[in-house]
Amino acid sequence: MRKLAAAGIAxxxxxxxxxxxxxxxxxxxxxxxxxxxxxxxxxxxSELQPGGPQTEPQVTNPDHAxxxxxxxGQRLFEWYNCVGCHSHGGGGIGPPLIKKHWIYGGQPANLxxxxxxxxxxxxxxxxxxxxxYQVWQIVAYVRSLAGExxxxxxxxxxxxxxxxxxxxxxxxxxxxx
Amino acid sequence: MHGVRTRQxxxxxxxxxxxxxxxxxxxxxxxxxxxxxxxxxxxxxxxLDQINTGNVKNLKLAWTFSTGMTRGHExxxxxxxxxxxxxxxxxxxLYALDLTKPGAPVKWEYQPHPSPASQGVACCDVVNRGAAYxxxxxxxxxxxxxxxxxDANTGKEVWxxxxxxxxxxxxxxxxxxxxxxxxxVGNSGGEFGVRGWLAGLDADTGTIAWRxxxxxxDKDVLIGPNFKPFxxxxxxxxxxxxxxxxxxxxxxxxPGWSWIxxxxxxxxxxxxxxxxxxxxxxxxxxxxxxxCTLFARRPETGEAIWAYQLNPHDVHDYDxxxxxxxxxxxxxxxxxxxLAHPDRNGRMYIMDRxxxxxxxxxxxxxxxxxxxxxxxxxxxxxxxxxxxxxxxVRDICPAAPGGKDWQPSSFSPKTNLxxxxxxxxxxxxxxxxxxxxxxxxxxxxxVRMYAGPGGNRGEVSAYDPVNAKTVWAVKEDFPAWSGTVVxxxxxxxxxxMDGWFKALDDRSGNLLWQFKAGSGIIGQPVTYxxxxxxxYVAVLSGVGGWAGAVVAGGINTQDGTxxxxxxxxMTDLGKHTTKGGTLYVFALP
Numbered sequence: 001m002r003k004l005a006a007a008g009i010a011x012x013x014x015x016x017x018x019x020x021x022x023x024x025x026x027x028x029x030x031x032x033x034x035x036x037x038x039x040x041x042x043x044x045x046s047e048l049q050p051g052g053p054q055t056e057p058q059v060t061n062p063d064h065a066x067x068x069x070x071x072x073g074q075r076l077f078e079w080y081n082c083v084g085c086h087s088h089g090g091g092g093i094g095p096p097l098i099k100k101h102w103i104y105g106g107q108p109a110n111l112x113x114x115x116x117x118x119x120x121x122x123x124x125x126x127x128x129x130x131x132x133y134q135v136w137q138i139v140a141y142v143r144s145l146a147g148e149x150x151x152x153x154x155x156x157x158x159x160x161x162x163x164x165x166x167x168x169x170x171x172x173x174x175x176x177x
Numbered sequence: 178m179h180g181v182r183t184r185q186x187x188x189x190x191x192x193x194x195x196x197x198x199x200x201x202x203x204x205x206x207x208x209x210x211x212x213x214x215x216x217x218x219x220x221x222x223x224x225l226d227q228i229n230t231g232n233v234k235n236l237k238l239a240w241t242f243s244t245g246m247t248r249g250h251e252x253x254x255x256x257x258x259x260x261x262x263x264x265x266x267x268x269x270x271l272y273a274l275d276l277t278k279p280g281a282p283v284k285w286e287y288q289p290h291p292s293p294a295s296q297g298v299a300c301c302d303v304v305n306r307g308a309a310y311x312x313x314x315x316x317x318x319x320x321x322x323x324x325x326x327x328d329a330n331t332g333k334e335v336w337x338x339x340x341x342x343x344x345x346x347x348x349x350x351x352x353x354x355x356x357x358x359x360x361x362v363g364n365s366g367g368e369f370g371v372r373g374w375l376a377g378l379d380a381d382t383g384t385i386a387w388r389x390x391x392x393x394x395d396k397d398v399l400i401g402p403n404f405k406p407f408x409x410x411x412x413x414x415x416x417x418x419x420x421x422x423x424x425x426x427x428x429x430x431x432p433g434w435s436w437i438x439x440x441x442x443x444x445x446x447x448x449x450x451x452x453x454x455x456x457x458x459x460x461x462x463x464x465x466x467x468x469c470t471l472f473a474r475r476p477e478t479g480e481a482i483w484a485y486q487l488n489p490h491d492v493h494d495y496d497x498x499x500x501x502x503x504x505x506x507x508x509x510x511x512x513x514x515x516l517a518h519p520d521r522n523g524r525m526y527i528m529d530r531x532x533x534x535x536x537x538x539x540x541x542x543x544x545x546x547x548x549x550x551x552x553x554x555x556x557x558x559x560x561x562x563x564x565x566x567x568x569x570v571r572d573i574c575p576a577a578p579g580g581k582d583w584q585p586s587s588f589s590p591k592t593n594l595x596x597x598x599x600x601x602x603x604x605x606x607x608x609x610x611x612x613x614x615x616x617x618x619x620x621x622x623x624v625r626m627y628a629g630p631g632g633n634r635g636e637v638s639a640y641d642p643v644n645a646k647t648v649w650a651v652k653e654d655f656p657a658w659s660g661t662v663v664x665x666x667x668x669x670x671x672x673x674m675d676g677w678f679k680a681l682d683d684r685s686g687n688l689l690w691q692f693k694a695g696s697g698i699i700g701q702p703v704t705y706x707x708x709x710x711x712x713y714v715a716v717l718s719g720v721g722g723w724a725g726a727v728v729a730g731g732i733n734t735q736d737g738t739x740x741x742x743x744x745x746x747m748t749d750l751g752k753h754t755t756k757g758g759t760l761y762v763f764a765l766p
Contacts, residue, residue: 078609084368084618085297090736090744092726093297093618098733122297124616 043109065140067153073141076134080126089145094123098145106146111139200505201440201514202590208706213253213307213352213660214585215703217439218503221587221662223704227712228765229666233680233690236763239713240280242272244758248729249721251583252307253352253660253701254760255315256715257329259708260284262315263760266721267296267303269319271327277708281762285332287325295321295343298616300368300741301723302730304350306583307701311355311380318349324362324378336383340364340376344616347371351498354437355380356446356476363433367451367496368741370619373431373468375448377479387479391431391450391467392417398467399479406483407533408555410464420464428613429461430454431468435498436585438516443531445473445482447516449497455611456494456577457621459566464489469497471518471526473533483533487520488557492565493546493606494577494622495521500585501530502595506643508536517642519586519597521579522547522557527642537645541638542580542599543629546573565622569607576604576626577741578656578723585660585701587669592683594639594648596669598657600724601629601636602746624742634746637661637671639686649686655750658724659716660701672698672716674725675753678761694718694761697725697754711764719758720750729756 077083089098100106104114115135118125126135144154204216206224215221228236244250248266255262261274261281269291273284296303299320308317314335315327322341327334340362341347346369353362359377367373373391378384389399394415406412413419418426432451439446453461453468469488474481488495501516508515508527516530523544527536538550538557548558563573581599588595604626611621628634635653640646655674663669669683674697680690697720704714721729726740727747737745 079612081612081614081617081619084620087739087741087744088623088736090733090739091730092732092740092744093299095731096733096736096739098735118294120293122294122299124294124297 043105043107043113045105045110065143065149065153069137069140070144070149070153072134073137073139073144076130076138077141080130080138082138097142100146106143106148108139108143111142112136115139200590201442202504202588210254210256210703210705211310212255212354213309213701214436214438214500217356217441219436219438219500219585220502220590221585221660222589222664223662224665225704225706225712226665228664228668228704228714230668230682230689232765233666233668235765236680236690236692236714237766238692239762239764241762242274242281242760244270244272244717244719244760246719246758247756248719249302249304249725250700250717250719250758251304251722252717253703254715254717255308255310256703256705257310260329261715262308262310262329263717264305264308264317265758266305267291267299267320269305269317271308271315271317271332273329273332287327287332287334289319289323289325289337291319291321291323292343295348298343298346298348298366298369299350300365300618302721302726304722306350307352309353309355309360311360314380316353316355316360316380318351318353318362320348320350322347322349322364324349324353324360324383326360326380326383338378338383338385340385345369345371346616346619349434351434351436354439354446356439359386359476361437361446361476363435363448365432365434365451367430367432367454368618368620369616370428370454370613371430371432372427373433373450375433375435375479377476386477389474389479389481390417391433391470392421392426392429394418398481399474400481404481404483405532406485408485410489410554410556411484411486416464416466420466422462425461428454428619429465429468431470436500436583438501438503439476440503440514440530443514444475445530446476447471447473447501447503447530449487449499449501449518451496451498452491452494455619455621457566457608457611458490458492458564459608460611460621465491469495471497471501471528471533473530485528485533485535485555487526488522492559493522493573495579497521498583499581502586502588503530504588504642508643515642517588517595519581519595519599519640521575521582523575523580524550525595525640525642525645527645539645540580541597541640541647542636543574543601544580546575565606565608567608569605571605572603573606574603574629575600576602576746577624578602578743582658582723584658584699587661587663589663589683591665591667592639593641593643594683595642596637596639596661596663596683598637598659598661598671599635600656601631601633602626602656603629604742620741623738625737626742626746628746635673637681639683651681651686655697655747656724658699658722662702662704664704670702670704670714670716672700672702672718674699674720674750676718676720678702678716678718692761692763695759696720696757697728697750699725707764713762713764715760715762717758717760720754720756725750727751728754
């Protein structure tokens with residue numbers, strides 16, 4: 001009887017352990033840390049290709065360019081203080097992100113690398129700090145700043161201080177560098 | 178007979194002037210420029226008078242020097258022993274130029290190789306405000322929080338001391354002051370939640386003799402039994418802890434990126450601390466001592482003698498780091514040892530520097546954020562309608578860079594006027610949640626700036642410190658972000674962000690001469706006697722800094738909040754100037 005009870009407790013414990021670990025497993029699957037190596041390191045930084053052009057590894061943002069990930073990316077851009085150095089895309093300490101011409105490349109894989117590995121002149125290396133799926137959401141948002149995402153998926157309104165027209169000193173609009 | 182009479186006259190004028198010579202503003206002057214503010218009293222006044230109001234119109238370019246760098250050039254060139262010393266913005270190269278040879282060729286060059294990553298923690302461009310010469314060495318700070326000592330003759334590094342950590346958001350941009358064998362330096366990082374400090378280093382060895390924090394318990398702030406502040410509100414134990422909630426003082430700011438002055442008679446140094454962090458004041462209830470505070474300390478020990486908080490519980494990023502000009506003035510029939518401090522909050526504080534009492538605190542710039550300073554309690558009466566927090570407040574004047582920012586004023590003992598280069602900016606401010614991640618900005622505010630009343634974004638004015646009023650003011654389209662220098666020739670020099678280097682009559686403000694430089698001027702002009710006995714005027718051009726980040730940092734002004742909101746006020750700067758650092762030196766033909 002005692003033996004049976006002990007076995008029962010053991011089974012119950014095993015079941016509950018499997019259940020919780022299943023949930024954990026789910027989360028980890030989502031984070032898929034192995035992708036960093038595949039996507040990030042393949043990002044090409046130079047247009048020059050010795051011995052002629054090679055096929056560029058196709059890297060797509062696994063979170064796709066949907067409204068959910070872009071708006072999550074926008075939230076995370078504030079949350080991780082990207083906004084402190086890049087403002088709302090216009091730049092400050094860091095370069096502007098509303099632009100077409102990137103120092104380190106504007107493809108999703110380049111942006112992923114920029115965020116995870118950092119860049120020498122003051123861009124922090126966020127690898128190990130921001131979960132990978134969130135990095136992709138931020139990538140999606142950063143690309144939306146440069147108008148590289150489907151218009152329909154891009155958030156209409158940002159949460160920043162709204163512009164009061166009378167206080168714009170000189171209306172230089174639509175400028176992209 | 179005639180001769181005798183003149184001599185008698187001279188003697189009597191000398192006699193009349195005798196008490197004046199004892200005044201701290203009448204500093205000895207050998208025609209050199211050994212520290213950014215020229216002298217310990219920080220007057221930026223030169224007794225050279227070859228260039229004067231009558232002949233300044235003939236001023237011509239003598240020679241130039243390119244730094245090859247494109248960020249903001251805020252430093253003052255130094256001139257000692259016929260050598261000119263220039264510190265560049267990051268990577269903080271130190272050049273020594275030989276003034277005895279035609280065209281002033283490079284004598285030597287010293288490269289400290291600061292960490293490139295430090296550029297990420299420089300809130301407002303990777304500027305440097307210059308070096309200080311002392312006993313055969315040149316001392317200055319690098320962006321990555323090192324202080325270095327370089328042999329003035331050989332350019333060899335004598336010592337190099339690391340004082341802080343960029344991974345805590347610390348950087349260094351200020352110019353040291355060397356007093357009694359101590360190199361006094363402080364950190365930057367008020368936008369990164371640093372814990373502010375000022376430190377005294379042994380000039381011989383570079384070892385840290387003392388460090389005075391701006392927040393925390395009295396023992397860290399170097400407040401002891403000799404601390405005697407004038408006002409009740411500054412008295413009490415451990416106010417640097419008690420005026421904060423919990424342990425937020427540990428990331429509370431109050432950085433020491435300040436100008437420092439020294440009174441040898443009283444043996445006191447004077448400096449102010451920067452803003453508390455984050456900008457959003459609702460995140461840090463309390464007075465937030467000792468941010469935005471003027472301190473008087475002993476140079477050898479750092480011991481605090483008095484303190485006065487200019488902006489308790491700062492709600493507008495009004496750092497207290499601006500210059501303190503030391504003057505002995507006759508106020509209401511009494512000779513008062515004062516310091517003149519034009520604060521970010523737009524008021525000119527004339528204070529008794531022996532004890533920290535406010536004598537007057539009248540506006541020198543347009544403001545609506547405060548009503549007055551209560552002279553009994555010393556407390557600033559804040560306009561509650563302009564208090565920021567978790568909300569949006571509009572039409573706040575002055576804006577975050579203040580009535581004036583770091584750009585230093587000068588004082589002429591001939592005119593008894595203070596020449597203030599300043600801003601005319603207002604802002605809208607939206608407080609948001611700030612998330613502390615060490616090494617990243619800790620601000621919690623979206624800001625947008627724009628020109629104040631009148632539409633001009635800057636002004637240079639002459640302020641009478643005895644009668645506490647502005648005597649004349651000249652409007653500038655852009656913020657007047659360069660220092661001023663004034664001479665015995667009654668000429669006032671300064672530069673503008675659109676690249677004009679100007680000479681004004683110091684009594685009227687009339688423009689006498691101007692020269693268009695290659696890039697906007699945000700540096701500190703100096704004047705010196707060359708080896709040929711001629712008077713020269715020198716200034717670095719090279720737009721940038723917080724105000725010029727729009728050009729130097731290639732900001733996209735579609736986002737008005739860029740560069741902490743300065744972008745919005747400067748959208749047209751790129752039409753007036755481009756970037757690039759060049760030294761210009763002028764002389765009469």
